[in-house]
Structures are given as structure tokens and as C-alpha cells.
Amino acid sequence: MLKNYFKVAFRNIWKNKVFSAINIVGLAIGMATCIVIMLFVFYERSFDKVHQGNIYRLDEVQKFEGMVAPQKVALSMYPMGPTLKNEYPEIRDFTRINAFNKVPLRYGEKKMELPAALWVDSNFLQMFDFKLIEGDKKGVLKEPNSIVLSEKSARSIFGEENPIGKSLVHYGGDTLALKVTGVMEDVPANSHLQFDALLSFSTIARPDFMNNWGGNWLVTYLELAPGTDIASLEKKFPAFLQKYMKEGGWKFYELFLQPLADVHAKSVDITHDYINYQKFDRSYTYIFSIVAIIVLIIACVNFMNLSTARSTGRAKEVGIRKSIGAQRSQLAGQFIGESVLLSFISLVLAVILVKLILPYMVDFSQRALGFAIFSNPLLLLGVLAGTVLVGVFSGLYPAAFLSSFEPVRVLKGTLTIGKSNFRNALVIAQFTSAVFLIIATGFAVKQLRFMRDKDPGFSREQVVIIPLDSKSSPKYQSLKDELLSGSFVEAVSGSGQRLGNNLHQTGVSFKGEGPLRKMASSQVIVDPDYLSLYKIKLVVGRNFTHDVSENARTYIINESLAKELLKDEPKLTLQSLIGRRFGFSGMDSTSTIVGVAKDFNFNSLHHKIETLCLFNQKDWGYSEMSVRVKGKDAKQAVESIRSVWSKMSPESPFTYSFLDDHFAELYEADSQVSEIVGILAGLAIFVSCLGLFGLASYSAERRIKEIGVRKVMGASVAGIVALLSRDFVKLVLVSIVIASPIAWWAVRRWLQDFAYRIDIEWWVFALAGVLAIAVALLTISFQSIKAAMSNPVKSLRSE
Template sequence: MLRNYFKIAFRNFWQNKSFSAINILGLALGLTCSLLIFLWVRDELSVDRYHANGPQLYRLMERKFSDGKRTAGPGTPWPISMELPKKFPEVVRAAGFAWGGSLTFSVNNKVNKEKGNWAGADWFKMFSVPLVAGTPETALKTPNSLAISRKLAENYFDSPQAAIGKAIQIDHNEAYQVTAVFENLPQNTNDQYDFLLPWVDFEKRNGWAKDWGNQGPRTFLQLRPDTDLAAFQAKIKNFLWGYNKEIDPKNLASYNIELFIQPFEDVYLHSETENGEIAGGRIGYVRLFSIVAVFILLIACINFMNLATARSAKRAKEVGIRKVVGAERSRLIAQFIGEAMLLTFIAVVVALLLIALLLPGFNELTGKAIAMPFGELNFVLALVGIVAITGILAGSYPALFLSSLQPVRVLKGALKFRPGATRFRQGLVVVQFVISMLLIIGTFVVYRQVNFIQTTNLGFDRENLIYIPLEGGLSKKYTVLKQELMTMPGIQSISHMDMKPTFIAQSTGDADWTGKDPTIKIQFSHTGVGYDMEKVLKTRLLAGRDFSRAYATDSAAYIINEQAARRIGYKNPIGQSLTFWGKQGTIIGVVQDFHFQSLHDPIQPLIIRLNETDLYGNLLIRTQPGQTKEALASLEAICKQLNPTSPFTYFFADQEYQNMYKSEQVVGELVNYFAFLAIFIACLGLFGLASFTAEQRTKEIGVRKVLGASVFSIVGLLSNDFLKLVVVAIVIASPLAWYAMTKWLQGFAYKEELSWWIFALAGLLAIVIALLTVSFQSVKAALMNPVKSLRSE
């Protein structure tokens, strides 16, 4: 019996090659998209979830109350990781973790830039980072110890074992001894690093770190498995009251910091905060694309149903004969669902071949290293489940419909469909185009927002702007460096900055001025710059002047942005007093607000101070338009002359800015691809329904042509019904898309507004696509010879 079913199924596929090919193509494309998204979601959900202590690991967070605002972030005081285990028995271990850095490693004649971090002594005891040489107890214990990855060990010393005990000079300054070699971090690790320096080294490099009022590093905790989390959070909530001198328990309405914890395994996907609470992050994209995967697969299944129904007339007499000779309905249902599952299996094979071809490009687009996990039982079971669920979902309606046909009716050749069956199929088409409309509108909105990010005026000119890290001999010879470069071709202006113009992350509440309300504590972003910064950044001074060598008092002068001027409250800030970090000075300029952080965040008050002596951060170079190549050659020559032991490293400001929005760019491209495929698959379904309708109305069309109806009128007659379905889909999809896109855009402080024309254009596009799809079958039916269609009468 089973063999007979297979024979009938293959015979049916072969007899209807075009429809079978369309069915397989539609399902294969839907499955390809869904499986690619499944692999991406699976990879996202696996990030940082391989640690043995994972359920007991937490990130310490600060909830800050300042200037009437409630914010939260992972920055904590440097000493807190050493203090918490002493005070709370629930804390088994704690480790600080600073922001990543790029340092110069020198071993014999090998000099390279390596990316790494600073971490607490218990880091390797807390996290499952296997050591191939050394021990967790001694890896980061001494001040000049150094843990490196297998990759660095093999690069500098040929093997991990040979690296132990060897010295590596960092930044051509101190030598550090390799005390441990750890296995290269897996791809699904959020914080990637190739070396770790001890926590005490971070304090040595950053004198401000000892102050409990400064936040910056992150702190991770390992808690006892039996810890009552609610009780522990209540205990640590006000821990900083006894350490941070800025917190006045009698005036908490002005300034306060509360501590709370976040599960470490949630950090990657839930990294954003809103109003002092964890608000989401990449989990939003995981949910979004999971829904898109389900929707695309649903469209493919609906497409299958419509195409199968369109061919039902060809199978009706077969069903009638089978029923006459005694076939039970359950066997007929099993047969048709079996055919659907067989076709789905073929589509899965095609989908896997497509994924094998597309996966390298998909990985390049998403920045992943995803591979097909055929060796994992879960993945194989998932594939089997997809075949079963898709086959049953796609084949259920055709199977139930065909098995319900009355043999007397179909053998008379009078196959008529009830209104309910017709409305069901029309409803399926509406669902397809609702999903397609959502994706079309989403594509337009995401594209406009990404384009807005890429083209918006930041308040400074990021074109022809280059950063060079001030390290080694460059910081010590800055004056000579600047003088030499200004004589070189391609160079327009030069200055320096302790941060990057696109990302000034440091802030402080230590600012005072005449008439300040003592009950209010305002957080100011701040940065130190050199002379000629206005020329380099091309910012706009609204009042006053830039720092100048002509004024010796500028060492205690400040430039503020518009936001800072508003918060300080001076009607005419120029010449007014401002005290920053206890250093009293004068405001000499007000610069127009410019974006120095992500467009997700509003512009913060900014204080710019002159820092021409303690040089660190970045050298900023404005190049002559069209002479970037010449400028880079000049920069490389001078840097190698003044800093010969360090590799020449540079960054373009516009590229650094684009890298801040890599996630949005990837989402935009993925949405484009998925929207196109969803529309294509939906059109296959519409093609099926048009084919079905034309087949059902063959004789009607023949009669109309005999009575003189034109081809145009018949095409209009057949197309009209489908256009109504598309219009219904537009009406349903538009408010849903408006709500979804409004929620997505709320994550940006600066964004493109939703315009009515987006919905109108998307609707028009859907109508045009539907017309083009339907017109093929409509014209074909309208051109058919009426003699052939009426011959059976």
C-alpha cells in the first residue's frame, strides 16, 4: 500500500511538473529563509551560555538618580569587586572587567597590536575559559602577570607551553610575564579578547580608579547557588552610601546610586536600559526575526495550499473512483498528507543545498561563523520536526478538502465549491499579503532610518577626518609631530582628543558655577582637547572663541555645548565662572550641539577643557579633500620616524561612525532580502489562486467571449476579485505596521518620522505586484479559444 502511494505521488508530481516545481520552489525558499533565521537565532541565544557557573554569574549594575532623571548602566567603581566578597557571604567570587584596549606587544623582532582587557584575579575561576597552560590561581595574581590566548602563544612563542614564563613588552614600556595561556575564545562570546592583564595593573594605569565616585569598569559576581536573589538585591541596594562621598543620604532626591544585579547569561541579549530598568536590546531582533521566520514559512505553506487546491479538480475524479471502490476517508487524508510531506522533504533537501550556497555570504553579512550542525541530534530532530509540521500544515487543508468530496458529484463532472471554502482560500491570500505588506513597510522604514543615520548632520564633519592613537613616542613628541605634519601634503589641520568625537563616554557630576542649586546634581559629559579642535572637527561656535595659545589663561578655560549652557542657566555664559574637578575657570565659548554619542541617545551636556600637557587618546587629522592617500603617506612616514617601534594604526571617522550602527545596517539588509522572498512566495500563492479561479470559470469565460466580451474586460473581471483581497490586506496591515515601526523607532532619540506616503507607496507596490502576478493567468484565460472550453457542452 505504501509503495503504491509513493508511485501515485511521483506520478502526480511528474504529470504536473510546473505546479510541482512551483510548490517545491515556494516551500524551499520559505524553508531556506526560516532555517537561516533559525540558525542565526540559535547562535544569538547561545552567546555566553557555555560557562559552567553560568546560572550563578551576574553583572553588577548601577541605577543612578541625577538631575531629575533615572538611568542605569554597567559602569561601577574600580574597588567594588574587591570589597563585595568581604561584606556579603552570598558572593563566592567577584571580578572586575575593564573596557577593551589595543596594546602593542613586542617579543624580539615581532611587534603587533593585540586586543585585550584587564580582569580580576578570580576571572578564570568564575568563567569557563580553559587554560592550556598555567593555573587559574596564578594566572592574574601578580602585578606584572599576563594571560594570553593560544593564538598569541603560537604566534610569539610557537606553543602554549613554551610561552609560560616568557616576557612580553607592552607599549614598549614594562615587561609582563606570561603566567597562563587560555584556549581561543569561541565565536559565541560577547567580549572577545586575546590577552588579560591583572586588575592591579588597571589601577596603576588609571589613577582615578581608586576613587569610589568614578564609574567605568564592569563588575561580575558569582553567587552561592542557594542565594535568595530578592534579599541579596535589597542588601546591596544602598551599598555605595558608605563609600561614595557624593551621595548624601539626607538629600537623595538630588543624587543617589543604587546597585542591582543582572544575570550574566542575559547581558548580551538584554543590554539596553530605560528609566533605570533593563529594557531590552538584541532580544528585540531575535524576537522580530523569529516572527519573520514563522511568517515566511506560513506564507510558503499557504502558497502550497492554494496551489494544491488549484489542482484539486484534476484529482477530484481520482478521489471519486477511490471512494467508489471502498477507500476510507482516513486513508485518503493519509495519502494526501503523505504526498505533502514527501514534497516537503524534497523542498527541505533543496533548502539545505541553498543554505550551503548562501551560508558564507550570510555569515559575512551578519558577522557570524555559523555552520550547519548536522552532527547535533537536536538539529536533526528539528529538521524532522520541520518536515512533519510543514507537511501536515501545508497538506492538511487540501487533504481534508479532497477527501470530503462526494463521489456522485465529482464523477458527474460537477465539482462546485461552497462559499465557505472560497472565503477560506481568499482569507489565506489576505494573510499572505498582510505579512508581505508588513515586511514591505518595515523595509521602507528601516531603510529610511539607516539612511538617516548614515547621512544625518552630526554637528561636525566626519568626512576626511582620521584618528591615530596617541601612544609610545607620539604622545611625548606631539608638538614636533604637529609641526612636521602641517608641512606635509594632504594635511589641513591637526589636534588631539582624549576620546573620539563620535563616542565621548566619560561623565562627571563634579561641576560647579555661580548660582547653582545645591540640591541638583547634573551629570556632564567631558573631554580634553588640544588647540585647533574647532578647525579639525569643523564644529560651529555660537558664541565666544576656541582655545588659543595667545591666552595663557586658557589652561583654566572651558567650552560648553548648548545643552550645558541650558542646564547651567547663564543668560550670557561667555566670561562666566565654571569650576570643573575643583579647578575654577572661565567659559570662553559655546559650541553648537553635536552628536558625540549614539543617535539612540539624546545629546548630553558637554564640557570641553584644554589638555595640552597630559596627552593620551587620539590624534585627530583633517585631510585636504581628495588627498587622503597623500595624507596617509605623510602620516605613516612621520609616525614611523617618531615612533619606530609601534605599528602605524589609523581609523577613518566615518567608518568608525558606521560601525556604531552595524546592527541596524544588518537588520536593514536582512529585512530587504526577507521582504523580497516573502513577496515572491506570496505571489506564487496568488498565481495558484488565479490559476484555480481561471480553471473554475473556464466555461463562463468561453460564454462571455462568444457573447462578445473583450480580452480587456475578461482580464478586469478576473483581476478585480484579487485586487479586493489585496486592498483588504493593505487595510489590515497598515495599522499593524504603524504600531510595530513606531515601537522600533522609539529606540532612537533622533529618527525619521513615519509618513503617510510610506503606507501609500507600500500599498501601491502590493497592488502592482498582485496585478502583474494575476495578469498572466487572466490574459491566458482570456485568450483561450471558447470552442475548446465549451466543447464538452
């Protein structure tokens, strides 16, 4: 019997080639889409799963006066880890981390640069389950000046030599002699901690660090006892802060714990999160999963629609089989089996599509996605089970529908199958989903363009950023003068931090008409040409000068800070702030505000503009140099800068980046989301149109004699096309009406995550509707025109 079922199934597939191809291609696209998206989702969810310990990251909420809003930060204070461990038995252990990038090392005469390294406590490799190839986890980081290399780094430095015990020199900034004490496996790509080397914290730690309450410059991880009540432990933290932070400083902080599994995907609202590789919003993985399943369901709906629409073609088969004793359950089982068979044929095509698509997805997403279906039993089992489920889901309604035919009516020829409200509902559901995705894509692209194109209030094009270390920073002025003497450089400036990051905050004091006011503000140390290079406009006051007597005594604040200062000063105006005493807490009595700069977005548009003060203090040195190059030949300009650097500061490595590239990275996740949703929207439309094409073909075929009669009676081609298209266009219009309010609600919710966002404009909905109708008409018209232009003699010959 099974053999007979297979024969009937294959014969039916071969007999209806077009409709079978539509089902197979639609299901294959839906399956391939689901597989690729789920590979991405599972990869995202796999971050940090290698670590078995009950590990939490210690984060802060900072709520200083003068801040636009309380701010979650991924930083903590040096003494917190050991002190918390001593205070609370629930905390079994701690480890602290501080990152530094582009690490210049020398081995003999050989120089190289590691992309990233971490200062860590000696127990780091005991808390985190990174695999050590050589060395003892308990001892490799115990001594000062110890360094553990990744396998890749060890090979690039030492080749085939045994690196253990070898000496390296860190020659950028402070010179350090380092001893290789261990080699570990390369860090997995799905770890939020990414590094090429580990250095012992004891190398740079000093005893006075334990008194540095208030200095947030590292990340602390805590290992808790199993079963620890996190909420109960967090309730103890206010008393802990009050105990150790004197003079009321504890009032400005809250502490909270974040599970290690949430660090990568649930830290979107946490700032100063510098050690979090490929940070991604987990809510987007839910969105991708839902949309991918929608595309698959649309493909299944095609199967249902086409199977039931062509039910008259198999009515006699059902009638004959029932008349010779076939049970309804047997017929239903056969039809479901045919659906499952079609699903497995689609799976073969889907696997081929995934293999072709995956390299592009890896490149686009910058994720190490893999599809080793035959070497991963769980993946293979999941795909096969999913295929059976898709087949059963697709065939369930057609099986129930076809097996319900009464044999007497079928064999007498009195069975009539009219319009199906259920089938129409399925078409509406398909196009509702597709229109929703078109609208969502439109707004996602608009928001991304808005963020990229909105004037941030400063000029970031043609700006080269060059990091400075403790050896090159003292040579800043000489480097600047030499660069300005060349023909490729327009302006040079130095700063303590880079635009496009969460800027450091510090305590500041202001003396207006009332009592001395203390608050917190973001701050950047800059040289006198900073505003000129970045073309930041002044609202009132003046720019910094090169007069050395003004060094460390003049401040320029932004409009947001000016408004904050004026909030409790009714007698003062913006202009009257000029000359007022202002500065870091414990300020020089002669330091004053000399200008107010127009607000500019020094961070991404995800965040509101914070209060900011710019401070001219060249004695402290700068951490990076900004160089605005002339013309469009950036490559030649960079080579010119490199030449000057090699001559003036040969002992420091030359590294650079373009500021606009840095800002592009801030919106990389948003760009990926908009593009993926756009691709899924296109696939949803395509699969929906495949089904529409099949239904239009069937409709034209079923009404071929009607069309012939109408043509003989004088109907025009345009009239017949309109007749055949009208019902389908009505369904698409209903879909647009349903999808629009749902899309409005979803887009509105999504845009609330952005501090600066576009308006929800009606024309995007109208454009999406017009596009959906146009695509539907184009799909339908092909078959409609073909039917309308056919020779009526052929269709009426049998009459």
C-alpha cells in the same frame, strides 16, 4: 498499501508539474529562510552558555544633577568587588576586568600587535570556563607581570616554541616586562568577552585603588551562591553605598545585577559598555523568528490554496475509492502523506539553498554560523521533525476538504465547488503579511538613512583618528607641526576621547547669580584647534586661543549644558554666561566659560544630546590625534601620515581609523536589521506571488470555456484580463487595509527606541500598497493575458 500511496502521490506530482513545482519551490524557500534565520537566532542565544557558574555583572545607574536622564552604565568601582564579597555571604567571589586594544608586544627583535587584551584578577579563569591548555588556572595570573596568551596569539609570536616561561615586552606607553605563564584555547566567537591575552591586574594595581570610591573605570563580575534571591540582594545595595561612599556621593548611584546570559543581548539601554562583543538587541531575534515563520506559513498557505483549488481534479478519485470501501480517515491519511512527501522533497532543495546562502549570511552578519546538519544529531532531528510538521500543517485542511466529498454526487457529476471564503482568507493573510513587511522595511530604511545622513552638528568626513600612548602623547605638538607642514593635511587636533562614544562624565561647578552649583557633565579635553577641525559652530562667545596663559582656565560648553545652567538663573541670558566662573569641582577661581557651542550629536542618534564641556588642558596630554586630510586620495594621505609618525615617534606603533567608519559601526546592528527584514519582505512577496500565480493559472484553466464564449461574443483582451484579475485585486486591497494599521502600530513602537527619529508618513503606506498591487497584477496578468489571447475555437471545440 503504502507502496500504492507512494505511486499515487508521485503520479499526482508528475501530472501537475507546474503546481507541484510552485509548492516545492515555495516550501523550499520558506524552509531555507526559517533554517538560516533560526541558525542566526540560536547563535545569538548561545552567547556565554559555555560558563556554568552563577555569574552576574555589576552595573550602575548614575543620576547626577545636570544629566538629561539617569544613565545605566556597565562600569563599576575598583573597591566594590572585594567589599561586596566581604559584606554579603550570597556573593561567593568576584573578578574585575579592564580592556585595552591594540597591544604592542616585542619578543626579542620580533614585534607584533595583539588586537585586544584584558587586565583581570587572578581568579578570572576560575570563575569563567575558558579552557586552559597549559598552566594552572589557580596560579597563572597570581603573580604581577603574568600574561596568558590565546593559542592563536602564542603561535603567531612563538611559532612551534613552547611559550611557557618566555619573556615579552609591552612597549607601547609604559614599558612592561611580561612572563608567559599559560596558554588557553582561543575564545569562542559566541562570547561577549573577546581577548587575545590576559594580564594580571596585580601588575598595575596599587593599595590606594581600594580607596577610589567614585572612580568608574572597570567591569566587575560577581559569582553568587545558587538560589540567591537577586531582588532581595539588590535591595541591600543602597545601604552598602551609603556605608562606603562618604559626603553624600552615594545618592547619585544605584547598583543592579545583570545575569551573564543577558549581557550580550539585553544591554541596549546600558552605556559605557565597552567590553561587549557584537552587542545585539534580543528583541530583534524575536522579530526575525516571527517573520521567518510568517514566510514559511505563507508557503504552507500556497499548498493549502492550490490543493483545494484543484480539488475537482481529484474528485473522481475520491468518489471511486469511497465507493469501493475506502474510509475517510484513509483518504485523509493519504493526502497528508502526499503533503509530507512534498515537504521532504522541498527539504532537499532547502538544504541546497541554505548551503549556498550561508557563506553570504556569515559575511553579512559577521557571525560564525554553521549548518553541520549531518554531524549534529539534534539539528538533524529538529529539521526532520520540522519538515514533518510543515507537511502535516500544509496538508491538514486539503485532506479534510478532499476526503469529505460524497461519492454519489461525484460519480453523477453533480458535485460543484464554488468560491472558497477560507481560501480567500488565506490569500488575504498572505498579502497582509507581505504588505506589513514592505511597510516595515520602508520605515527601517528611512530611519537608517536619517541617522546616517542627518547633520550631526560637526564634520566627520576625511578625519583620520590616531591613538596616542604615553610615549607619543608628549610629542603631540611636534607631530602636529610636522603634519601641518605637509601637503596632504588640512588640520590637526588632539583630544582625550573620541566622538561617537559615550563620553566620560565629571563633576563641575558653576557660579551664577545665586549660590555655587555643582552637577555632572560629559567632558572632553581638547586642543585649541578642536572646534575648527570638526567645524563645530559657536552660538555665543569665542573659540580657544593658543595663549599659554589660558591653559586649563577656559571652557566651552554646549547649548544643552547652557540651558541646564540657566534653568535656575532667571536673571542670566546665554550671552551673560560668557565670563562666568565654571570648571571641575574644586575649580581654579579664575576658570571661566568663554563660549557656547551649538549642540552636536557626539554619540549615535539612539541617544539624546547630553550636557558637554570642552576643556583646554594640554598639560594632561591627549589620548588620540584627529587629522583632517585634504582631497580624496585618502590612501596617499595615510601613507604620508605614517611616514611622519615613523620619523617622529618610531617607538610607538602607528594605528589609525577613519571617524566616519567608526560612526558607521554605531549603526551596524540597525543596518543588519533593516537589510534582513527587507530580504524577508522580498521573500514573502515572492512566495505569495507564487501562490497567486498558481491560483490565477487554475482560475484561467477553470474558466477557459467562459473566456472562449466571451471572445466569440466580442469581448476584448483587456476586458477579459480585467475580469480574471478583479477578484484577486480585491483580496490584495483588503490585505492593504488590514496591514496598514498593524504596521503603523508596530513601526511607532519600534521608533520609540530612537532619541531622534523620522515621522510616520502616509506616502510610505501608499507606496507599499501600490507596490503590492503592481506585483500582484504583474503575477496575475501573465496567466490572464495568456488565457485572453487563446484561440476560442480550441476551448469550445468539445461543445
